[in-house]
Amino acid sequence: xxxxxxxxxxxxxxxxxxxxxxxxxxxxxxxxxxxxxxxxxxxxxxxxxxxxxxxxxxxxxxxxxxxxxxxxxxxxxxxxxxxxxxxxxxxxxxxxxxxxxxxxxxxxxxxxxxxxxxxxxxxxxxxxxxxxxxxxxxxxxxxxxxxxxxxxxxxxxxxxxxxxxxxxxxxxxxxxxxxxxxxxxxxxxxxxxxxxxxxxxxxxxxxxxxxxxxxxxxxxxxxxxxxxxxxxxxxxxxxxxxxxxxxxxxxxxxxxxxxxxxxxxxxxxxxxxxxxxxxxxxxxxxxxxxxxxxxxxxxxxxxxxxxxxxxxxxxxxxxxxxxxxxxxxxxxxxxxxxx
Numbered sequence: 001x002x003x004x005x006x007x008x009x010x011x012x013x014x015x016x017x018x019x020x021x022x023x024x025x026x027x028x029x030x031x032x033x034x035x036x037x038x039x040x041x042x043x044x045x046x047x048x049x050x051x052x053x054x055x056x057x058x059x060x061x062x063x064x065x066x067x068x069x070x071x072x073x074x075x076x077x078x079x080x081x082x083x084x085x086x087x088x089x090x091x092x093x094x095x096x097x098x099x100x101x102x103x104x105x106x107x108x109x110x111x112x113x114x115x116x117x118x119x120x121x122x123x124x125x126x127x128x129x130x131x132x133x134x135x136x137x138x139x140x141x142x143x144x145x146x147x148x149x150x151x152x153x154x155x156x157x158x159x160x161x162x163x164x165x166x167x168x169x170x171x172x173x174x175x176x177x178x179x180x181x182x183x184x185x186x187x188x189x190x191x192x193x194x195x196x197x198x199x200x201x202x203x204x205x206x207x208x209x210x211x212x213x214x215x216x217x218x219x220x221x222x223x224x225x226x227x228x229x230x231x232x233x234x235x236x237x238x239x240x241x242x243x244x245x246x247x248x249x250x251x252x253x254x255x256x257x258x259x260x261x262x263x264x265x266x267x268x269x270x271x272x273x274x275x276x277x278x279x280x281x282x283x284x285x286x287x288x289x290x291x292x293x294x295x296x297x298x299x300x301x302x303x304x305x306x307x308x309x310x311x312x313x314x315x316x317x318x319x320x321x322x323x324x325x326x327x328x329x330x331x332x333x334x335x336x337x338x339x
Contacts, residue, residue, distance in 0.1 A: 100192040105169035105200040111162035137176040169200035278303040281319040
């Protein structure tokens, strides 16, 4: 429809065409505005239809070429698990040697091996390997050292290669593997390493700074000067830590990864008690505990730890100011009874 054809139509006919072509605000347009909008809309519709026809008629473009390296693509395979090679431990290393290990404060574990030459010589001397009088000689001395170490022997069966030894805490031990000659002399075949058994009691050193962390003492010192502070935090923190430290020091494991110990081990029980005194005062004060001077930490806190025997014990703690004008004494009284 040309511009002349539109101009010949009435406004009502133009509004009908505008309604069909969905032109907005058509009712407010004049006749000339309707003609202009109808012409513009018709041109746009024709251009859109022509573009759709060209899109359908035009052939599809070939895909863009993919440029590669020219090498054949390697085949991918699932990773294969390497077969594990197992090497069983030999029953003997054919070397004359003995080793000594610590199990706990009261028990040592030793194992040994003999070379084929040593076994052949002993078998030749005694006619039968089972008749060889093998023995372990244990050299025992205190940790501080002694000029006359104690020696004791343990007869062993030639068919075995390990043994448990019942010993004492806080001692040095060395094991010697040998046998007794017909004349009664002990012939040494191998000598072990030297070990020191741990203590079975609490440490004798008092006022160890690592016993309770500084944070606990700073909390204690802060609570001592704050009337609004609750004691629940102290009970849940500091006291729990003390109990944990006491428990870890008092329990000694008797388990062994090597199975049951020999039958000569006896049932036993050891019980010790200690007392821990702790507190805080002015960092520049002078403090004595039971008449003995106590070194304060930089924040004024202190702790002391010592054995607690049976009976009633008074422990006066006195703090004196730096100028000597103020003095406070607190005396806890502790009673212990053991049944």
